[in-house]
Amino acid sequence: MKSLLKVTLYMTTAAGMLLGQSAMADTSDKRIALSNNYAGNSWRQAMLRSWEKVTSEAVSNGVVAAADAFTTAENQVTEQAAQIQNLILQGYDAIVINAASPEGLNGSVKEACDAGVTVVSFDGIVTEPCAWRIAVDFKQMGKDEVLYLAEKLPDGGQLLEIRGLAGVFVDDEISAGIHEGVAETGKFEIAGSVHGNWAQDVAQKAVAGILPSLPDDIVGVVTQGGDGYGAAQAIKASGRDMPIIVMGNRHDELTWWKEQKDANGYETMSVSIAPGVSTLAFWVAQQILDGADVPKDLTVPFLRIDQDNLEENLANTEAGGVANVEYSLEDAQEVIKGAM
Amino acid sequence: MSGRLSPRLLRSLLPPLSLAALLIAIFWLQPRTMSYFGLNLLLNLAIPIALATIAQMFILCVNELDLSIGGFVSLVACITATWLHDTPLLGIAALAGLIAAYAALGALIHLRNLPSIVVTLGMSFVWLGLAVLVLPTPGGNAPEYIRTLMTLKPAYIPFPIIASVVIALVVHVGLMRSAHGTVLRGAGGNPRSLECAGWSLLKIKMGMFALAGFFGVLSGMALVGLTTSADANIALRYTLLSIAGVILGGGEFVGGRVSPIGAVIGAITLALAGSFLSFLRLNPDWQIGAQGAILIIVLALRVLIGRAEARK
Numbered sequence: 013m014k015s016l017l018k019v020t021l022y023m024t025t026a027a028g029m030l031l032g033q034s035a036m037a038d039t040s041d042k043r044i045a046l047s048n049n050y051a052g053n054s055w056r057q058a059m060l061r062s063w064e065k066v067t068s069e070a071v072s073n074g075v076v077a078a079a080d081a082f083t084t085a086e087n088q089v090t091e092q093a094a095q096i097q098n099l100i101l102q103g104y105d106a107i108v109i110n111a112a113s114p115e116g117l118n119g120s121v122k123e124a125c126d127a128g129v130t131v132v133s134f135d136g137i138v139t140e141p142c143a144w145r146i147a148v149d150f151k152q153m154g155k156d157e158v159l160y161l162a163e164k165l166p167d168g169g170q171l172l173e174i175r176g177l178a179g180v181f182v183d184d185e186i187s188a189g190i191h192e193g194v195a196e197t198g199k200f201e202i203a204g205s206v207h208g209n210w211a212q213d214v215a216q217k218a219v220a221g222i223l224p225s226l227p228d229d230i231v232g233v234v235t236q237g238g239d240g241y242g243a244a245q246a247i248k249a250s251g252r253d254m255p256i257i258v259m260g261n262r263h264d265e266l267t268w269w270k271e272q273k274d275a276n277g278y279e280t281m282s283v284s285i286a287p288g289v290s291t292l293a294f295w296v297a298q299q300i301l302d303g304a305d306v307p308k309d310l311t312v313p314f315l316r317i318d319q320d321n322l323e324e325n326l327a328n329t330e331a332g333g334v335a336n337v338e339y340s341l342e343d344a345q346e347v348i349k350g351a352m
Numbered sequence: 353m354s355g356r357l358s359p360r361l362l363r364s365l366l367p368p369l370s371l372a373a374l375l376i377a378i379f380w381l382q383p384r385t386m387s388y389f390g391l392n393l394l395l396n397l398a399i400p401i402a403l404a405t406i407a408q409m410f411i412l413c414v415n416e417l418d419l420s421i422g423g424f425v426s427l428v429a430c431i432t433a434t435w436l437h438d439t440p441l442l443g444i445a446a447l448a449g450l451i452a453a454y455a456a457l458g459a460l461i462h463l464r465n466l467p468s469i470v471v472t473l474g475m476s477f478v479w480l481g482l483a484v485l486v487l488p489t490p491g492g493n494a495p496e497y498i499r500t501l502m503t504l505k506p507a508y509i510p511f512p513i514i515a516s517v518v519i520a521l522v523v524h525v526g527l528m529r530s531a532h533g534t535v536l537r538g539a540g541g542n543p544r545s546l547e548c549a550g551w552s553l554l555k556i557k558m559g560m561f562a563l564a565g566f567f568g569v570l571s572g573m574a575l576v577g578l579t580t581s582a583d584a585n586i587a588l589r590y591t592l593l594s595i596a597g598v599i600l601g602g603g604e605f606v607g608g609r610v611s612p613i614g615a616v617i618g619a620i621t622l623a624l625a626g627s628f629l630s631f632l633r634l635n636p637d638w639q640i641g642a643q644g645a646i647l648i649i650v651l652a653l654r655v656l657i658g659r660a661e662a663r664k
Contacts, residue, residue, distance in 0.1 A: 082630065085639040088589045090397060091626065093579060097393040098630045101385050115490035115581035122580065123393060139491075140580075181489070 039301045043078040044294060045104040047096055049112035049136065050087040054333050058287035059110070059135075062338050066291040075341075076298060078104075089116035096120040099129075106130035106297040110290070111138045130300050134293035134312070135285075144300065146293050146310045146347075148285050150182050153314055154189025154234070157258045158197060160281050161232045164256060168199025169231035172222070172255070174208040174215055174243055176236040186236050203227055208239035212264060215242030223250045233257040237284045240265040260284045261315060261335040266326045279319050286315040288338040295344030307351045313343075359661035363654065367601045367617040370650050374624050381631040388510055395512035396502070396578055398623035400425070402516055403571035404590040405597035405619040406523055406612060410564040412598050413527075413610045414540045414557055416461060416468035421568055422591035423479035424450070426584055428572025430483045433492025433582035436573075440495070447569050454565025458557040476591070483584040490583040494576045502577030516616050523612035536560060540608025597622055600650055621650075 046063055050056055060081055067079030082099065084091045092112045097120050099107050107124055111117050111133055118140040124131050125142035134146035161171070173190060176183035187205075194200045206222050208215030215238075223246065230252070233243050237260025244257055254272070259265040259282035272278035289312050300306050315337050317325045329335045378394070379386045385394050404421055411418040428447065436443025457475065461468050504511045527533040538546045539556040547553050571590070576582055599605070600621055601614030625646045629639045 080633075085637075085643075086589065089579070089583055089586045090400075090575070090589055094397045094623065094626055095630060097397065098627050101382055101390055101393055101627075102631065103384055113490050113583040113586070115492070116579050116583040116586050118581055119579040127389075 038303065039076050039298055040074045042076050042105040042298075042301045043080075043103065044076055044106045044108060044297050044301075045099045045102070046079070046081040046290065046294075047092060047099060047107055047109045048081060048083040049092050049110060051083045052087075055287050058333055058336050059290045062288040062336060063290040063294065066288075066338050067294055070294070070298070076301075079294060080104075084112070087112055089113045093117050093120040096124060100124050100127050104129060106132065106301055108290070108293045108297050109133040109136075109138060109143075111136040114139050130297055132293050132297045132300065134289055141308070144296065144306065144308050144310070146289065146296060146312055148289075148312045150185035151189035151192070153283055153285075154186040154191075154236075155193040155196075156189075156283060156314070156316075157234045157281075158190055158193025158200065160258070161234070161256060162193075162197040162199060164279065165199075165231050168197070169201075170203040170227055170229055171200050172219070172226065172230050172233045172243075173202050173205035174219065174233060174235045174239045175205055176208070176210045176239075178207050183236065190234050200232070203230060208235070208242065210236060210238035212239065212242035212245075212262075215239035216246045217242075219243045219246035220249065223247065223252070228252070230255045235260055238262055238265075240282075241268050244268055254278065256280050258282070259317075261286075261317060261325075261329075263326075263329045263331050263333050263335075266317065266322065266329060266335065270322060270326055273319070273322065281319070282317040282322075282335070283314050284334065285312055286337045287334060288336050292339040292344055292347065295339060295341050296348065298341070299344060299348060304348065306348050310347055310351045313347065359657050363657045363661070364602060364611070364614070366650065366653060366657065367611075367614045367621070370600070371617050371621045371624070374621060374628055378624060378628050378631060381628070385627075388508075392505075392510040392512060394624065394627055395510065395516070395620065398620045399502075399512055399515050399519075400571045400575035400578065400587070401590060401593055401597065401623050402519055402616045402619040403567050403574055404587070404594040405601070405615045406519060407564040407567035407571065408594035409523075409598045409603060409610045409612060409615045410560045410567070411468070412540075412595075412603055412605060413537055413608050414560045415543075415606050415608070416472075416557075417595070417605070418472045418564060419469060419591055420472040420476035420479055421564075421594050422588040423476040423483065424454075424565075424568045425572045425575065425587035425590050426582075427479045427483040427486070428569050429576045429579075429582040429586050430487040430492065430584060432498070432573050432576040433494060434487055437493045437495045451562055451565040451569060454568070455558040455562035458559075458561025459554060461561075462554050462557040480584065480588075487582055487584055490581065492576075492581045494580045498573055498577035499580065502574060516620060520613045520616040527610075527612055537608040537610070540606070540610075593619070593622055596647055600647065602654075622647075 051060060063081050070076055071079055082095060084095050089112045107129055114137060117138050121131050121138050121140040121143050131143040133143050137145040137147050175187055194202060204222050204226050206218035208218050232255050235258050240257050240259040241264040247254060257280060259269055259280060261282050261284035315335060325335045384390050404425055408418055408421055431443060431446050435446055461471055535551060536556055539553060543553055575587060597619035598615050601611055601618030603610040625643050629642050634642060
């Protein structure tokens with residue numbers, strides 16, 4: 013009886029969804045492939061798991077016929093180019109790409125477009141004009157950190173900046189955003205900056221090294237993710253007052269924040285890109301196949317964690333992982349509408 | 353014994369047979385590939401690999417090994433997508449300079465009696481560094497004529513097949529069927545007697561390295577024609593692919609025993625092995641291992657044939 017009820021419930025929801033999204037049935041015979049260049053870190057693993065979770069549900073609901081993930085064995089441009097050409101031959105209607113190179117795959121992407129395949133790139137985007145791009149606005153992410161601090165610290169003060177891996181585009185972008193935010197708010201000064209390489213141990217060593225040369229009144233630490241916990245450990249060891257350290261959604265960072273919040277009401281925020289962005293790309297591809305009018309350039313929303321939703325996000329983050337969120341069809345439509 | 357195939361024939365038949373077996377498996381797994389369009393997509397990325405393999409073959413022919421060909425092809429790709437596109441004269445001069453640099457490497461290795469593995473391993477970082485200097489962030493544009501050539505759609509036979517046959521035949525005639533080619537191969541087989549006969553080993557090595565550089569340049573240009581733009585890391589995989597391609601095609605590490613036709617077939621086989629595994633829907637974690645397994649199977653067959661040859 014219970015299962016019958018479940019089935020009825022499920023069917024009603026499905027019917028409701030069908031009514032709400034009249035176009036959904038049109039893609040039921042379409043096949044979407046994910047071409048991924050690398051799976052060697054926790055972010056990418058979470059990305060693949062999110063893809064698997066959301067797309068298998070979409071397939072069993074009949075939204076699309078198939079949504080298979082392919083990862084190249086080695087993170088190499090030529091290998092991924094061949095993989096994309098193989099996916100064209102396998103007859104997929106759309107290919108969602110996290111690319112090894114923004115330019116090196118353009119020839120294969122063009123082949124795909126010419127063969128009538130829809131190409132959606134995300135995270136590692138491709139520049140070929142016929143493809144769609146779901147890009148991350150890293151600059152805005154850096155700026156948001158400073159805007160948050162400006163709101164929390166109306167009097168301003170000295171900041172410590174922890175940067176990422178030198179020479180990588182992402183590092184330059186986030187840092188540019190931070191500096192833009194500092195210039196715009198006009199109440200902060202960056203007293204020092206170190207490279208934490210997005211890793212807790214490197215950040216801890218780097219911060220411990222620069223602390224003695226910094227003034228005593230550091231009020232905030234702006235970070236790039238993966239470095240907040242290390243910074244906190246270094247500052248704690250130095251015996252200084254704990255400044256507001258912006259976190260980057262890693263499990264250890266959120267855990268530390270929770271401990272501090274429970275112990276002394278510590279307040280901060282945390283921001284990063286959710287690995288589930290692959291599912292956003294999936295829905296965007298589905299919408300394009302559906303005939304929706306989608307602009308070629310879309311922006312990924314950030315996953316921001318604040319004081320009040322910390323516990324909820326921490327509970328959903330596995331140890332050693334990154335806070336994640338899976339996107340729904342409605343989220344994708346929202347993003348598309350926002351870009352119009 | 354007349355009814356049975358001789359080991360020597362078997363040995364030269366092994367590469368084409370492996371390729372045929374792989375092709376049949378791919379056609380069976382994915383019938384869509386059995387078309388003009390399918391073969392084109394399946395094989396076009398094999399052209400630059402085949403050219404790089406030919407380059408590697410010239411080096412192996414004189415008992416040396418080139419660990420820098422991947423970095424070299426990447427550098428050529430970067431120059432092709434930038435200088436050759438924007439200022440053709442500078443581009444041509446740079447590419448000619450690179451070929452001369454390869455010849456100089458051959459001279460250095462020969463005169464100082466240095467191990468080529470060490471020299472070329474060092475050079476691979478130089479090429480990569482230069483590639484980053486030429487093209488710090490991925491980009492550039494393929495010169496129009498290269499793009500047109502690489503996307504040519506001749507009637508009936510897909511371009512990659514025509515290109516492979518032309519490459520194989522040209523090198524075969526030059527290296528295997530000409531008097532000068534015999535001398536060049538002799539430098540790998542018996543350098544001392546060649547020297548006694550009055551040939552300059554220095555010139556031969558420089559010539560072979562220059563030829564390798566020339567085909568490396570062709571490989572980089574072909575690659576950019578396919579990808580439309582370059583990346584400093586675009587062809588790093590070619591180092592290992594090219595060595596494996598030569599060996600798979602029936603070449604040996606020493607003794608000047610190489611085969612241009614076999615090398616092209618070996619390169620295509622390796623490129624197809626990747627597609628085959630992908631069509632099989634094999635877990636990517638296993639794919640490198642499986643690719644290695646295909647190599648080992650073919651080489652094991654060769655060892656068996658070699659034993660039969662020795663027993664005769």
